[in-house]
Amino acid sequence: MTDKVFLDDAYLRDCEARVLDVNDRGGIVLDRTNFYATSGGQPGDAGSLEIEGLGTLEIATTVYGDDRTQIVHVPAEGSTLPKPGATVLCKLDWTKRHRHMRMHTCLHLLCSILQYPVTGGSIGAETSRLDFDIEDASLADKEQISDELNRIIEGDHGVTDRWITDDELLAQADLVRTMAVKPPMGTGRVRLVEIGGGQIDLQPCGGTHVASTAEIGPVIVQKIEKKGRQNRRVRIAFAA
Numbered sequence: 332m333t334d335k336v337f338l339d340d341a342y343l344r345d346c347e348a349r350v351l352d353v354n355d356r357g358g359i360v361l362d363r364t365n366f367y368a369t370s371g372g373q374p375g376d377a378g379s380l381e382i383e384g385l386g387t388l389e390i391a392t393t394v395y396g397d398d399r400t401q402i403v404h405v406p407a408e409g410s411t412l413p414k415p416g417a418t419v420l421c422k423l424d425w426t427k428r429h430r431h432m433r434m435h436t437c438l439h440l441l442c443s444i445l446q447y448p449v450t451g452g453s454i455g456a457e458t459s460r461l462d463f464d465i466e467d468a469s470l471a472d473k474e475q476i477s478d479e480l481n482r483i484i485e486g487d488h489g490v491t492d493r494w495i496t497d498d499e500l501l502a503q504a505d506l507v508r509t510m511a512v513k514p515p516m517g518t519g520r521v522r523l524v525e526i527g528g529g530q531i532d533l534q535p536c537g538g539t540h541v542a543s544t545a546e547i548g549p550v551i552v553q554k555i556e557k558k559g560r561q562n563r564r565v566r567i568a569f570a571a
């Protein structure tokens with residue numbers, strides 16, 4: 332099992348860890364990591380591992396193992412692999428990760444503005460998108476949504492998280508009702524991400540976020556595409 336250090340501190344650029352295993356495809360499993368593994372539309376992190384006695388090993392991406400308890404660091408092709416037990420320093424490609432954090436947090440804001448069911452999404456370092464299930468054609472236009480996003484971003488609202496147990500969640504039915512995404516129950520506890528103390532957005536999420544909305548910086552809605560009768564794809568990009 333890999334300890335997901337990025338859940339406690341999304342800003343941790345370097346992290347010491349130990350190699351637990353190197354799988355038959357050459358993927359490196361560590362006991363803990365600050366590298367986010369591909370999920371929820373957010374790409375896995377790239378970066379490097381500095382390995383005792385072996386030097387620097389480039390990591391192309393990071394994914395979950397088959398049962399999702401382990402995180403697998405995928406090295407660039409032709410790399411010399413470490414042995415289990417080796418000590419490593421995990422160094423994030425921070426420029427890319429920070430853009431993912433800004434984009435990811437911005438998608439929470441988009442959800443709060445467009446309160447329709449989300450059917451899909453994808454996060455990138457340049458642009459990101461969310462697909463909404465919208466029955467009518469009453470969706471606001473690009474400029475309106477852009478203005479609303481930037482107004483919230485400039486408001487510099489705090490982004491915080493807290494863990495609650497499944498039982499605590501069930502005891503607060505109104506909490507579940509205000510969430511855009513239904514919480515994943517069954518693991519015993521759920522991480523809630525709150526923007527503006529939960530007034531702007533409140534949802535269960537295991538992704539990486541910036542600490543305040545102002546850190547996202549100005550954005551624009553690039554386009555709104557019709558993808559099927561009841562599906563609208565909203566694409567955003569950094570404005571600067």
Ligand SMILES: [Zn+2]
Pocket residue numbers: 435436439524536537538539540
């Ligand atoms: Zn999130």
